[in-house]
Amino acid sequence: GRAASAVSSQSRHFASSPIDHEQKELQSLARTFADKEFAPMMQEWDENQIFPVDALRKGAELGFGGLYTREDVGGSGLGRLETSVIFEALSTGCVSTTAYISIHNMCAWMIDSYGSEEQRQKYLPNLTSMEHLASYCLTEPGAGSDAASLSTTAVKKGSHYVLNGSKAFISGGGSSDVYLIMARTGGPGPKGISCFIVEKGFKGLSFGKKENKLGWNSQPTRAVIMEDCEVPVENLVGVEGQGFSIAMKGLNGGRVNIGSCSLGAAQASLEAAIEHVKVRKQFNQPLSNFQNTQFKLADMATSLLSSRLMIRQAATMLDQNDPNVASFCAMAKLHATDECFKICDDSLQLHGGYGYLKDYKVNVYLRDSRVHRILEGTNEVMRMVASRAMLSD
Numbered sequence: 001g002r003a004a005s006a007v008s009s010q011s012r013h014f015a016s017s018p019i020d021h022e023q024k025e026l027q028s029l030a031r032t033f034a035d036k037e038f039a040p041m042m043q044e045w046d047e048n049q050i051f052p053v054d055a056l057r058k059g060a061e062l063g064f065g066g067l068y069t070r071e072d073v074g075g076s077g078l079g080r081l082e083t084s085v086i087f088e089a090l091s092t093g094c095v096s097t098t099a100y101i102s103i104h105n106m107c108a109w110m111i112d113s114y115g116s117e118e119q120r121q122k123y124l125p126n127l128t129s130m131e132h133l134a135s136y137c138l139t140e141p142g143a144g145s146d147a148a149s150l151s152t153t154a155v156k157k158g159s160h161y162v163l164n165g166s167k168a169f170i171s172g173g174g175s176s177d178v179y180l181i182m183a184r185t186g187g188p189g190p191k192g193i194s195c196f197i198v199e200k201g202f203k204g205l206s207f208g209k210k211e212n213k214l215g216w217n218s219q220p221t222r223a224v225i226m227e228d229c230e231v232p233v234e235n236l237v238g239v240e241g242q243g244f245s246i247a248m249k250g251l252n253g254g255r256v257n258i259g260s261c262s263l264g265a266a267q268a269s270l271e272a273a274i275e276h277v278k279v280r281k282q283f284n285q286p287l288s289n290f291q292n293t294q295f296k297l298a299d300m301a302t303s304l305l306s307s308r309l310m311i312r313q314a315a316t317m318l319d320q321n322d323p324n325v326a327s328f329c330a331m332a333k334l335h336a337t338d339e340c341f342k343i344c345d346d347s348l349q350l351h352g353g354y355g356y357l358k359d360y361k362v363n364v365y366l367r368d369s370r371v372h373r374i375l376e377g378t379n380e381v382m383r384m385v386a387s388r389a390m391l392s393d
Ligand code: FAD
Pocket: 103, 135, 136, 137, 138, 139, 143, 144, 145, 146, 168, 169, 170, 171, 172, 213, 216, 221, 371, 374, 375, 376, 377, 378, 379, 380, 381
């Protein structure tokens, strides 16, 4: 793929678990891109809520639009471990923008894995180039953590399904061209849910106001509303009743991706803390001379490493189609998003009052990574998934 073949000469120190030569090259490629295209803009995109579509398309030229999508439709055909390494590196430049790319990638993978050949050929070339953008639509006002209780309906009428209902908190909502919408075609519970590809122009599809958020400001979040929305029958993904399973399998990868974005936030926050404590002096010496500072840095690096090891193990299990993958993805997401948020907060503390100023970057990493403990399944839901796997026979 494009990402796999591109090589960058720049190498950087990452406190890292073992990755091979090709993975290091991908890491370096993504970090160089993030340093050049994301990092200088991150604070402006955050402050002014700018969705940087041109930067996304530049990233797609390197293969970031379909990292784990097959190559015949323009994807990079990489594994989940490589994908995780790339999302971590990109997030050091902008967490919010990278997280949107990760959702787009999840949608492309769902069409690639469960869509018909016609759907693949129709939608994926434009998605892998990010000429078109994609959104994932599961959550509803009345169905968040209890996603299987969703109430959007899809009723088959001749050559179309007619969709009615609304989706809440949709990342990319209103800006994306393609929406993967989970809707009920059958009875209550997970088995009654189906997955549809809905295009922005389809009759009966509209959007709510842009939400004002604590972070993730470089991507719009809106409600997606369906009022007698007509979707051609050929836009059903897989078969009726398969939608919840497709949605959950997409999210296993999504949870590893979001965890990877938290790793990038923590890595960048740790790097910023190291720079700051070497330069800032109090009591006639650099902050780095105090044992509290030294121990704090050691603790931050230790929990970053444990998070990274768990995320990379879960990614490897996805690559290997391991039967226990759902609970490992859940535990990795739980651990990495909680620990990495704490690393961002510790970095802010080591910056003192300067950490609280918007002139410094650490506040953005903190705000952007806070939501990773809530979305793609709250960390309480992650505990549910992990404990159910342990307690089931
Ligand atoms: P609730 O389910 O109401 O949960 C509230 C609290 O109760 C949480 O702490 C939760 O853990 C806890 N809780 C709930 N049930 C239990 C239980 N059984 N046991 C213990 N505790 C429980 N969704 C999409 O489909 N697509 C998107 O693109 C998308 N993007 C998002 C972007 C942002 C910025 C945000 C904030 C959300 C996004 N979401 C998206 C929605 C997100 O997935 C949900 O917010 C999340 O799943 C939680 O649902 P909820 O907000 O309804 O919270």
